[in-house]
Amino acid sequence: MPGVEAVLTHAQVRGSNRQGVIRKDQPVLVDDKVRHCGDAVALVVARDQGTLAAALGLIELELEPLEPVLDMTRALEPDAPLVHEDHPTGNILLAGELVSGRGQAALADCAQVVELALELPRQEHAFLETEAGWAILTPEGTLEIVASTQTPFRDRTEVAEALGLELEQVRVSAPYLGGGFGGKDGVTVQSLLGLAALACPGRPVKMWWSREESFLAGVKRHPARLHYRLGAESDGRLRALDADLCYDTGPYDHLGGVVMTLGLEHAGGPYRIEHVRLRARAVYTNNPVSGPFRGFGVPQAAAALEQAMDLMAQRLGLDPIELRRRNLARRGQRVASGARLDCSHGLEECLQKLAGHQWWRGRGAWKAQAGPFKRRGVGVAAVMHGLGYGPVVPDVANAKIELTPQGKIRVYSGVADMGQGNASTCLQIAGQVLNQGLENMELVLPDTERTLPSGSASASRTTFTYGQALIAASGQLRRRLLERAADLLFVASATELALLPGRVRHSASGRELPLARLAALMQESERVAVGRHRAPVSQERPTADEALRLHGLPHAVFSFATQLAAVELDELTGQVELKGFVSVCDCGRLLNQQLAEQQMQGAMAQGLGYALCEDFAVAGGRVQTPDLSTYLLPTSLDAPDMDSLWVQAHEPSGPFGLKGVGEVGMDGPLPAISNAVADACGLRAQRFPLTPERVLAVLGRPWAAGGRP
Amino acid sequence: MTAVLLPSGLEELWALWEQHPTAMPYAGGTDLLVRLRKGLAQAPALICLERLKELQCIEERGPELFLGALCTHQELLEHPLLRGRLPVLAQALAVLGSPPIRHMGTLGGNLATASPAGDTLPPLYVLGAEVELCSPAGVRRLSLTDFIRGPGQVTLGPREIVGGVWVAPPSDSVRQHFEKVGLRKALAIAVVSLAALIDLTPQGVVRGARLAWGSLGPTVVRSPRAEQALLGGRLRLPELRAAADIVADEAAPIDDLRATAAYRREVAGNLLLRLAQYGGG
Numbered sequence: 001m002p003g004v005e006a007v008l009t010h011a012q013v014r015g016s017n018r019q020g021v022i023r024k025d026q027p028v029l030v031d032d033k034v035r036h037c038g039d040a041v042a043l044v045v046a047r048d049q050g051t052l053a054a055a056l057g058l059i060e061l062e063l064e065p066l067e068p069v070l071d072m073t074r075a076l077e078p079d080a081p082l083v084h085e086d087h088p089t090g091n092i093l094l095a096g097e098l099v100s101g102r103g104q105a106a107l108a109d110c111a112q113v114v115e116l117a118l119e120l121p122r123q124e125h126a127f128l129e130t131e132a133g134w135a136i137l138t139p140e141g142t143l144e145i146v147a148s149t150q151t152p153f154r155d156r157t158e159v160a161e162a163l164g165l166e167l168e169q170v171r172v173s174a175p176y177l178g179g180g181f182g183g184k185d186g187v188t189v190q191s192l193l194g195l196a197a198l199a200c201p202g203r204p205v206k207m208w209w210s211r212e213e214s215f216l217a218g219v220k221r222h223p224a225r226l227h228y229r230l231g232a233e234s235d236g237r238l239r240a241l242d243a244d245l246c247y248d249t250g251p252y253d254h255l256g257g258v259v260m261t262l263g264l265e266h267a268g269g270p271y272r273i274e275h276v277r278l279r280a281r282a283v284y285t286n287n288p289v290s291g292p293f294r295g296f297g298v299p300q301a302a303a304a305l306e307q308a309m310d311l312m313a314q315r316l317g318l319d320p321i322e323l324r325r326r327n328l329a330r331r332g333q334r335v336a337s338g339a340r341l342d343c344s345h346g347l348e349e350c351l352q353k354l355a356g357h358q359w360w361r362g363r364g365a366w367k368a369q370a371g372p373f374k375r376r377g378v379g380v381a382a383v384m385h386g387l388g389y390g391p392v393v394p395d396v397a398n399a400k401i402e403l404t405p406q407g408k409i410r411v412y413s414g415v416a417d418m419g420q421g422n423a424s425t426c427l428q429i430a431g432q433v434l435n436q437g438l439e440n441m442e443l444v445l446p447d448t449e450r451t452l453p454s455g456s457a458s459a460s461r462t463t464f465t466y467g468q469a470l471i472a473a474s475g476q477l478r479r480r481l482l483e484r485a486a487d488l489l490f491v492a493s494a495t496e497l498a499l500l501p502g503r504v505r506h507s508a509s510g511r512e513l514p515l516a517r518l519a520a521l522m523q524e525s526e527r528v529a530v531g532r533h534r535a536p537v538s539q540e541r542p543t544a545d546e547a548l549r550l551h552g553l554p555h556a557v558f559s560f561a562t563q564l565a566a567v568e569l570d571e572l573t574g575q576v577e578l579k580g581f582v583s584v585c586d587c588g589r590l591l592n593q594q595l596a597e598q599q600m601q602g603a604m605a606q607g608l609g610y611a612l613c614e615d616f617a618v619a620g621g622r623v624q625t626p627d628l629s630t631y632l633l634p635t636s637l638d639a640p641d642m643d644s645l646w647v648q649a650h651e652p653s654g655p656f657g658l659k660g661v662g663e664v665g666m667d668g669p670l671p672a673i674s675n676a677v678a679d680a681c682g683l684r685a686q687r688f689p690l691t692p693e694r695v696l697a698v699l700g701r702p703w704a705a706g707g708r709p
Numbered sequence: 710m711t712a713v714l715l716p717s718g719l720e721e722l723w724a725l726w727e728q729h730p731t732a733m734p735y736a737g738g739t740d741l742l743v744r745l746r747k748g749l750a751q752a753p754a755l756i757c758l759e760r761l762k763e764l765q766c767i768e769e770r771g772p773e774l775f776l777g778a779l780c781t782h783q784e785l786l787e788h789p790l791l792r793g794r795l796p797v798l799a800q801a802l803a804v805l806g807s808p809p810i811r812h813m814g815t816l817g818g819n820l821a822t823a824s825p826a827g828d829t830l831p832p833l834y835v836l837g838a839e840v841e842l843c844s845p846a847g848v849r850r851l852s853l854t855d856f857i858r859g860p861g862q863v864t865l866g867p868r869e870i871v872g873g874v875w876v877a878p879p880s881d882s883v884r885q886h887f888e889k890v891g892l893r894k895a896l897a898i899a900v901v902s903l904a905a906l907i908d909l910t911p912q913g914v915v916r917g918a919r920l921a922w923g924s925l926g927p928t929v930v931r932s933p934r935a936e937q938a939l940l941g942g943r944l945r946l947p948e949l950r951a952a953a954d955i956v957a958d959e960a961a962p963i964d965d966l967r968a969t970a971a972y973r974r975e976v977a978g979n980l981l982l983r984l985a986q987y988g989g990g
Contacts, residue, residue: 372986572979573890574972613892617966629743629898630966635807637894692890692900693972 001058003051006199008043013195015164019187021154022551023093023253025084026289028162028191033066035083035251036286037622038217045196045205068286068621072225072248075283083251083284093249093282094257096264096548100338104242106275110231113240114311117228118304119687120670122248122616123221123609124625125293126633127418129178130214134206135193143170143194148177150185150416150457152446162191163198170194173447180418181606182292183218185458186254212626219254219291220616222247222282224263224300230308236318238327241336243267245280245301250289256282259290261551262386263297266667268336269305270347270384270560271327276336286621292458294603295666298385299610303688306381306671310678320675321355324382324562335384338542339554344659346586346649347560351382353584353645354562360582366566367680373571376579379675381668382562386555387660388461388535393552395461395535398452399469401430401477403527407502407516409434409477410442414454415466417445420662421595422462428591429467429655433474434481435499440515452530460559460660463591465535467655472531480529484522485513536653557651559659561585563604563668566640567676574696576677578608578640583665586647589657593646600644600665607669609634612689711745712754719763723845725756726868732756734870736779737813739806740822764817764843764872767791774878775841778817778871782806782829785816794878797885797904798832805829807895817871823857826924830857831904832887834921834929836876843872850875860927883908883917884987888980892967899924900968903980907944913989915939922977925962932956935981944988953978 010017010031017031018024030041042059046052069075069083075091083091107113133147143165149155152174160170177184189207196205209217224247231240245263249256260282267278313320329335331345354360363378370376388395400412411430417423427441444450454466482494485504489511491497498505504513519527538556543549566580583600590596613632617624625631650657670688678684683698714732716722726732732754735741744750758764764779767788774790785791786802805811805819805828819829820840833853840856842849844866856864865871879885886905891897901924908917918936921929935952942948957978962970 373982572982573976575890624966629896632892632897635893635895637807691892691968692976693968696972696975 001051001055003047004044004055005047006045006196008045008195008199009041012199013163015160015162017162019158019162019191020253021186021255022257026252026254028195034063036288038288040192040217043192043195045200069284070286070621072246072283072285075285083286087284091284093253093284094260094547094551095281096261096279096543096545096553098264098276098278098337098543100542101275103275103277104229104240106240107229107231107242110239111234112312112315113229113231114308114315115229116304116308116311117686118226118307120224120226120300120303121614121688122223122288122290122618123293123614124215124616124631125179125181125183125218126628126631127179127181127183130209130211131184131188131218132208133189133193134204135197136204137197137201139202141169143197145170145172145190145193147172147174147188147190147193148184149174149188149190150177150180150182150418152416152448153414153453154456155187155190156448158187159191159194163194171447171449173445174416175445176423177416177418180416180457181294182296182458184418185292185456186219188218211628215626215631216623219289221293221295222249222256222259222290222297222300224248226300226304228304228308230312232312232316234316236316236323236326238271238273240275241268241273241278242276243278243304247280247282247297247300248285248287248290249282250285250287252289254289254291256290258551259292259297261297261548261553263301264548265337265386265553265555266298266384267301267305269302270329270382271336272329272333273336278337287618288616288623294606295663296459298383298663298667299607299670302381302383302667303670303674306383306668307674307684310379310675320380321351321360325351337554339538339540341558343557343653344586344588344649344651345560346647347382347384347562349647350560350562350584350586353647354380354564354582357564357582357643357645359564359566359580363566370568375569375571375680376567377569377676377678377680378564378566379672379677379679380562380564381671381675383664383667384558384560385460385664385667387464387557387559388459388555390549390552390555391537392550395455395465397454397466397469397533399454399466399473399531400452401470401473401529403477403481403515403519403522404442405519407514407519408440408442409436410444411470412444412451413466414446414451415462416457418457420462420599421592422457422466425463425467425592425595426470429470430474433471434478435501437501440502460662460664461535462660462662464557464654464658464660465533467658468533469531471655472533473529474531476531477529480526481515481518484526485518488518488521489513557653557659559585559587559661559664561664561668563665563672565669565672565676567673567680569677569680569695569699571699574692574694574699576612576673576690576692576695578612578638578673580640581642582645583642584645584647585661585664586649586659587661587664588651588654588659589648590646591656591658596646596661597644599661601642603665604642604669605634605639607666608639608673610689611670611673613691615689711752714754714756715760716756716758717760719761719843722756722758722761723868729754729756734758736815736818737781739810739814740818758870772877774876776816776874776876778820778873779815782811782814782816786811795832795836795876795885797835797887797906798829800887801828801832801889801902801904804889804891810896816874820856820874821863821865821871823861823863823928825860825927826899828889828899828902828923830929831902831921831923833874833876834931835904835906835919836879839875841872841875842869844869848872857928879906879908886984886987888983889923890976890980898967901925901973901976901980903977905984907939907984907987909944909987913943915942915944920981922956922960925960925973925977930960932959934959944984946982946985949981949984953981956981
């Protein structure tokens with residue numbers, strides 16, 4: 001067809017044709033069987049969009065129908081078809097168990113036991129910028145890929161292996177992303193772009209998924225089924241927990257095992273519980289691919305645990321905040337997962353602040369003012385969230401910083417900025433160490449050729465890990481600049497000099513050396529400094545299961561948060577309106593309060609969608625919500641005013657005492673909202689999101705039984 | 710590339726349309742452009758009506774109000790005549806689409822699209838509105854029920870457009886009420902909506918009731934039996950409950966992604982209970 005440059009299938013993929021991080025099971029182009037509705041089978045390269053659309057319409061697929069695995073129950077049946085015939089544990093991608101004390105047997109001795117079963121939906125990232133990039137095979141034989149990615153360095157390895165290239169032949173760069181939320185933590189368009197570019201040497205190729213394509217083929221938050229039994233003494237001490245978490249990971253690993261493992265680690269939350277059995281499974285199905293999404297398995301776990309906590313508080317007649325406070329594992333104590341907490345820990349103070357907040361103290365009066373057919377409730381949740389990769393996979397960042405020949409400070413950032421603003425924070429950190437303002441600074445965004453490997457922009461570790469590397473690099477450059485300046489100014493010691501914006505100054509004499517002048521007198525190798533940092537790992541061994549350790553369990557450093565939701569329910573329609581929201585967060589010292597608050601506000605909005613309206617529906621393996629008119633994100637009108645408060649527990653292992661803030665705000669909104677709904681009506685739904693229909697079904701017909709108008 | 714023609718008056722419209730007989734007219738484009746992108750509609754050329762000043766007025770003409778088809782929802786919503794005389798319509802416009810859509814979409818477009826969930830339709834039904842149609846041959850008036858024949862199906866002749874709506878405002882004794890149940894506060898397609906005009910005697914007795922529901926059937930749903938049930942009674946829960954049961958019993962909505970038929974039926978009735986607020990205790 002005129003205008004069609006290439007039609008490619010797996011036959012043209014010269015490498016492994018497999019992508020993935022832990023288990024490499026996802027093809028670039030399908031070569032054995034189609035495993036979900038968004039699998040790519042063929043790749044067409046065309047001159048323009050019209051030609052491309054016409055060409056795609058001409059493709060005829062000959063498929064032999066196979067029996068699909070459409071839900072977790074079926075996947076786990078002994079006679080279920082296997083999604084991957086070669087996987088040793090069948091349709092169970094990964095399973096893990098943490099047992100301590102007498103495990104679930106101790107429930108029998110508890111004064112009170114509450115039980116909860118939940119079904120949580122698949123959630124779509126719905127970033128503003130869908131998966132996109134462009135690539136070119138240069139005359140020198142380098143495959144250059146520019147992509148919207150959170151993981152340029154890992155992508156480079158994955159693309160090289162999948163396409164059969166040497167690592168040095170591939171360059172990946174990651175300019176600012178229009179949102180990621182985990183949905184670009186892993187390869188999306190990169191290998192397809194590479195394949196297309198290899199087929200059209202010297203010509204740029206571009207791929208930019210439409211919203212519908214992004215919905216169809218992009219990864220989602222894992223739908224999950226959870227079953228919790230929580231036991232306590234009559235004085236409110238938690239004693240036993242039996243938790244079972246089941247994650248639908250779709251047909252490919254795509255970090256699903258890691259997501260499940262983080263969920264498992266957080267299944268008992270920030271509490272001391274002596275006897276636990278925590279079990280989790282990630283299950284292969286032929287549903288859309290589940291993968292990383294802000295929160296990474298923890299929102300599911302927190303949804304169950306934090307509702308169980310409220311059930312227990314109600315059962316015991318205890319204040320929900322007080323029950324949580326009494327059971328917190330403090331620094332040096334073990335949380336339910338079995339690992340000792342050694343990081344900075346401000347959750348108790350967070351709970352105190354929340355208990356003193358107007359929304360909590362004044363909730364009785366506010367609830368009493370509900371109008372006709374309205375009911376009001378206030379609920380809370382408390383969560384912790386581990387930072388980084390865990391004990392085995394090195395959580396490393398390498399920073400590079402340069403005094404340019406023009407005398408500017410140039411930061412080479414190895415971690416992508418997907419909108420959370422860590423690039424600004426990088427400049428702030430380097431600017432702080434080197435005493436330079438923005439006007440004297442430049443930034444190079446992640447690029448495997450120019451910046452150093454620094455891991456992913458994910459796992460709440462972006463600034464936490466890279467920031468430390470950057471402080472080291474900046475400190476080194478600072479020393480070098482001052483020492484060289486001391487030599488040039490005939491000053492006895494660098495300590496007599498001050499590094500000022502754009503210049504070095506000898507305080508005693510007032511003599512100054514502009515940085516541009518200094519740069520001109522230095523060789524390139526002197527003008528560049530690098531720093532490396534590896535985040536601390538936990539020495540705890542709550543499990544001997546090496547697979548779980550590889551998948552990240554346990555973590556060493558945690559951020560904490562407690563959140564409050566105030567809701568109003570309509571008895572006639574079942575609609576739930578979020579009227580107020582408070583977050584009190586300990587993510588260590590704040591380097592940039594505005595960015596931190598935006599993280600909490602964004603998490604509140606995303607969490608409110610998760611709780612009330614977002615449901616990426618799939619039936620028979622097919623997407624039922626293919627676009628933004630059927631998949632309902634909350635709008636700005638649905639989000640209430642929000643209060644963000646902070647407890648800044650200095651974390652020695654973080655840059656200037658900081659801990660990660662990207663995810664911890666995402667874990668609490670769903671249980672806080674559900675607890676608020678239960679506070680309003682005394683009842684809970686088992687399935688989420690809490691659509692008006694589900695809430696009305698729970699409410700029944702209160703007005704029919706002589707209820708108040 | 711699709712050509713977009715921009716007539717600045719009706720005469721120019723008729724002339725352009727004659728030259729481009731397959732061109733498709735549109736106003737705000739909030740429905741049509743979405744359909745074109747999805748491939749659900751094909752238009753070799755488009756005629757944008759937004760410059761037809763004749764059809765952008767809101768004015769009192771005798772006992773009636775004329776609402777020009779090309780008024781945006783926001784213009785209508787902000788107009789004192791609408792707010793003062795037709796609050797049932799104003800309440801619907803306030804929750805139609807989203808702020809940007811209310812600034813683009815028009816009353817004529819909402820009518821011509823004839824969605825079962827069109828937010829202006831239940832109010833216009835209870836108001837007994839009539840639709841004015843314009844063509845080169847002149848102007849004609851149709852009742853709303855004659856104009857809307859089914860979902861997406863309207864009575865429009867060749868080269869005929871919606872010119873506006875005629876409404877006789879109810880008297881001051883009539884309580885005007887609208888409520889929409891959506892799954893979020895903006896950009897929500899109604900799961901069910903209710904428009905109600907209730908005429909009360911000074912003693913609070915119902916002497917007239919007009920009810921219309923959106924998203925409960927292929928077009929706006931009326932219930933003469935429920936209206937009848939309210940007559941002569943007061944707006945109290947038992948009376949409203951009886952009418953609600955009639956609606957829940959009569960209605961035959963569909964299941965879709967947004968809600969089940971059972972939910973729609975139940976809530977269609979429940980929404981009547983909200984009228985108790987006009988009953989004075």
